[in-house]
Amino acid sequence: MGQFAAGFKKWMVIAAGLAMLLVVLLVSQFLIFEKDEGYQATAFAMGSYVQQTLYGTDAEEVSSDAAHAVTELEQLISWRVDGSDIAALNQAAGEEAVQLDVRTMDVLSRALSVAQATNGAYDPTVLPVSSLWNFDTDEPMLPDQVDLLDSLENVGYGFLTMNEAAQTASLAHQGNGVDLGGIGKGAACDAAVEVYRASDVDAAIVAVGGSIGLYGSKPDGSDWLVAVRDPNGTQNDSLGVLALQDGFVSTSGSYEKTFTVDGQTYHHLLDPNTGYPAQSDLVSVTVVCENGALSDALATACFVLGLEDSLPVLRAFDAEALFIDQENRITIAGDLSFELRSSSYTVSRQEL
Amino acid sequence: MKSSARFVAFTGILAALSLILSMLENLLPPVPGMPPGAKLGLSNIVSMYAAGSMGLMPALALALTKGIFSFVTRGVTAGLMSTSGAVCSTLVVWLLLGKCRFGLMGASAAGALAHNGAQLMVAYLLTSSAVLYYAPVLVLLGTASGVVTALALHAVFQPLERLRQTGW
Amino acid sequence: MSGRFPLFRKRDLLVFLVAFLLAAAGFWRWIPSDDALIAVVEQNGEVVKRVDLERVTEPETLTLEGDVTVTVLFEPGQVSITNSDCPDQVCVRTGVLTRSGQSAVCLPARVAVRIEGENASGADGMTG
The missing domain is CATH 3.10.520.10 (ApbE-like domains)
Structure with missing residues (x-):
């Protein structure tokens, strides 16, 4: 096209050359990029080995926040921790309703819903029996049969009442008790994934014992x-x-x-x-x-x-x-x- | 080129051809196992012809037409990817074919690489890093599709030239 | 007319060379670096020791003191927990670790031994 001035053409050549160089540089940049192996972090919490692998921005910081969230949850829902929500609930059994953290309420209400749907095949109020077996310690033991049958009287999700509006829960009789051992590791995965969601990481996997949370x-x-x-x-x-x-x-x-x-x-x-x-x-x-x-x-x-x-x-x-x-x-x-x-x-x- | 009206008309025909080719290509069933973004790029035949035989400006006009068409029919993401890919590859092909006297195969392969590279960049900026994993595969597929396009253009080059010069 | 744009010129090889180099560089990235076998020993979530098992020539033991004492044995290409004061002995029964991704955990002692890298089965995690 003859109407284009020679100077203009020269500029176009330079622009095209630069554009090409840019594309080649950017593409090669990505090709040489290290494959993202993810950031790994481990900890002990919830009576388990906690393993996290995170991909993306701020992985180190986010993993430590997630580990912290798991530990916090443990401090709320473990009946063995003095002053935990569940310890307080068990303490007040047969007496009064106890104010609970929103996180404890969430786990407890899910526990209750599974108990109701399974007619107690899973039951969060199993503590009177589970504490006799001591499976959550290093030294479990065979309970005396009479003790076991006595304690069984105190197990039943019907004894547990929750008030979502007031954010309280109560146990009907003294001797009732909540043990969230069968739900804690899964709930810990929820807590970790919630931290991931609020962060800039692209993807992450958390394993708390045998429970796994996948994000992204x-x-x-x-x-x-x-x-x-x-x-x-x-x-x-x-x-x-x-x-x-x-x-x-x-x-x-x-x-x-x-x-x-x-x-x-x-x-x-x-x-x-x-x-x-x-x-x-x-x-x-x-x-x-x-x-x-x-x-x-x-x-x-x-x-x-x-x-x-x-x-x-x-x-x-x-x-x-x-x-x-x-x-x-x-x-x-x-x-x-x-x-x-x-x-x-x-x-x-x-x-x- | 004798009259500018005929020049514009011919560019229009090329644009239509390019759109038809890319639509035809979209009708083809996806090949299983191929990474997203891997395409034959049939419409590149037209862009390459324009860049080599007619000059940079009409070729860029074609690239932009294709991009705008993508915007309208397939949305912003596809439009951005298509435009950036088409413009980059047109620049590269024009430079190699017109200025540096490369063969059709070389220019076509380089154009396909530039096309994929630019699309990959836009996809990366717009979505996630997942697409980058396929980069090496795209390089190979792009080179191969460049060779195929070059062969196709070689076959249709003379009829196109006749059409451009005689109007028939 | 097509003489103006020949199908192939020698200089086209330059383009193919560049493409080949780019692809080669990209695929290089896909090759997993599985040559190193790094055993990581953790106590209370802190890394206590890292050992490149490929470089171990003589068996070597590491004793971790605590409420529960654990002994870790490093051998050429493998690592194991050989002794633990814990009652359940799960960690000792786990046996010898030889591939990346494997781990032996002693919960009572809060000690973990694992081999870095992807899970042996190519999985991201293990349930159960």
Whole structure:
């Protein structure tokens, strides 16, 4: 086009050259960029090993805030901590309603909702029985049968009354007591993920014991891969992998805490209706849902209920689950994406 | 070029051709396993022809037309990505083909790389870092699609030239 | 006419070379650096010791004093908790750690031994 002045053309050449250089530089910049391995942090809280991996901005600071939030929650909901909300509630059993922190109210109301939906297969008021077994300490023991039956009288979610408006809760009789052990790790994941949400991190995974919270999506955009522990192996053996987007995962397995007396092995998943370890044909239940506390309580409840009776409960809470029974059969309830990696198990699916 | 009216008309035909090609390409089913943003870039045939044979200004006009069309039909994000990609690749192709006397293959591959690079940048700025993971794959796919486009242009070059010069 | 724009010129190779280099640089990033096997020992959430297991030639032990005393054994390419005063012995029964992502935890002692990197199964976390 002859009408363009030669000077203008020269400028265009320089501009184009600069644009090209810019593009090449920027692209190469990203190619040489280190792959984001994430920032890892570990701590002990909630009676568990807490592991976090965070991707994105301020990872170090956010991880320490999240760990702090978990510790704070523990100070509120652990019945063993003097002055905690739950300790105060148990102290005032049969006397008066106790003012609770909003976080305690949240966990307690979710615990109560699962107890109601499962007819007490999970029950937050299990303390009179659970404190006899002492599974949350290093030295669990077999309780005296008479003591156990006496204490069973004091277990029942009907004894627990909550007043959402006044933010209070009360226990009906002296001797009632709340133990949030079956929901605490999941609730801790909720607390951590809440911190992530309020921060600038792009994605994070938190594991509190066997409960896991997933937030955001990984830098490469792929699903989170959560390994499911092999009940017949050690801490490091998994039988397969779940591929998940964000959400929460909890597992209740009878292999977690056990002790043996006179050749009989007792595990820590107590049936609140009998006071003894639950006698289902399951060895482990993994529950996936949108709330950590719910996933934890549901995993316990489903273990106690067994596969058949768990299905309506899972449906009610919009949750999915993976059941492993004593015959090494895996049943997946729902559409969970699961890849089996062990040859010792078989997988089948169950519609929800 | 004898009359400016014919020049404008021809540019319009090229613009229409370019839009049709990119629409046709969108109709193709996505290939499974391909990262997002990996496309054949058929409409680059037209942009390359314009950049090489007609000059920078008409070529840029084509790129902008394509970008505006994307804005209107597919929204702001797609529009920004399309515009930046088209403008960058047009500049590169014009420079290599017209100024530095590269072959069609080289210019086309470089143009495709510039296209992908610019789109990747915009995608990164607008969304998340997830897209960057695919960068090396996009480099290879971009080079390959550049070669394909060059072959296609080589085949249609003479008919296009005849159309431009004789009007038929 | 197409003589004006030949399909291929030698200088085009320059473009392909640059593309190849860019792609190679990008793929380089994908290769996981799994050569290092770093064992990390933590007590109360603090890192007490880091050991490159590939560089261990002689077995070496580390004793962590506390309410519960734990002994960690480093060997060429592997690490394990060999002794703990804790009642449940879960950490000792976990056995030998050899791959990145594995861990042995003694909750009573608040001691954890893990090998840095992704989980052995390629997973981001483990439930159960």
